Amino acid sequence: MTHDVSAFLGGLYKTQRSNRFAAWRLILRYHAACRKVFPPRKAVWGKFYNEPKGAYIHKALSEHLQAKQMSLCCYCRDKIYHRKNSNIEHILPIARYPMFAFEYSNLALACVTCNALKSDKDYFRVAALSADYTANVFDCFHPSVHDYNDHIDFILFQTNHIYVRVFKSRSVIGDRLCVEHLKDVSIYGVKEQVNPVVAGAVKKLGEFLNGKPGYENAFSALKRLADNI
Ligand SMILES: [Zn+2]
Known part of the structure; x- marks a missing residue:
């Protein structure tokens, strides 16, 4: 303690x-x-x-x-x-x-x-955790150790009909939290099964923000998103 x-x-x-x-x-x-x-x-x-x-x-x-x-x-x-x-x-x-x-x-x-x-x-993915908690170096965003604003950005977009949150990492440590967890938070909020067009557009937007291949489609993704609002 x-x-x-x-x-x-x-x-x-x-x-x-x-x-x-x-x-x-x-x-x-x-x-x-x-x-x-x-x-x-x-x-x-x-x-x-x-x-x-x-x-x-x-x-x-x-x-x-x-x-x-x-x-x-x-x-x-x-x-x-x-x-x-x-x-x-x-x-x-x-x-x-x-x-x-x-x-x-x-x-x-x-x-x-x-x-x-x-x-x-x-x-x-820490190979051997020390029993001394504070001696450990964590390779994913850790709320008690890292400053959120150094590692994660997010955009929140909400209307009467849609609720979208897209997360973008600013570091390797932030990357892992985005891949392991925050992408699930985005999908949960969008309710993918209800509107797959919107979910697809949000996925493209996420790829654009993270600089992944396919980013050139981000603007058409935004248009599809706008068409569905
Ligand atoms: Zn939360």
Whole structure:
């Protein structure tokens, strides 16, 4: 656990010393259990926040992350209007890395779409992860390590009939998040199965923005998009 967590807990129970110690004890108990368990127990996070004190910490942590991230999803930058429309995201998934389930730097707030689409996917290709979380070098965009604006750009286009988001990477690290995850977010928003013409146009637009072959068709793609609005 990093010192950031103690700062968070310090603020959480500023006037309640006994609760602060109890919260620490609870987190450390789960943290220690997670480091020992193999194969991973995915249910450990649910078990934690189903305990009364765990639920209180979970809610407070969620609000803390929302404020820290200025109410923006850690992956797609969609606005998080309410805690119920978001989830605490394990950047390195619990299914593979239970030892980091309670690691502060491994937690971020994601919109429900990103959280559901990502699920247990592991975007990283780090050959040997260090048990010291902060010593690792991550080869995909990591919300706690990288600055979003250095690695990803996006365009949002919305009318009465269409909702389009296209993501463009600015770096190798951003590339991987676009390929592994954000393209799924774009497709989910467009509802490909409902209007394949629009979906095709959005795909071309994405290729244009990413400088891939076929970019010369971007303007006809935009025209098709406009014709379908
Ligand atoms: Zn999102």
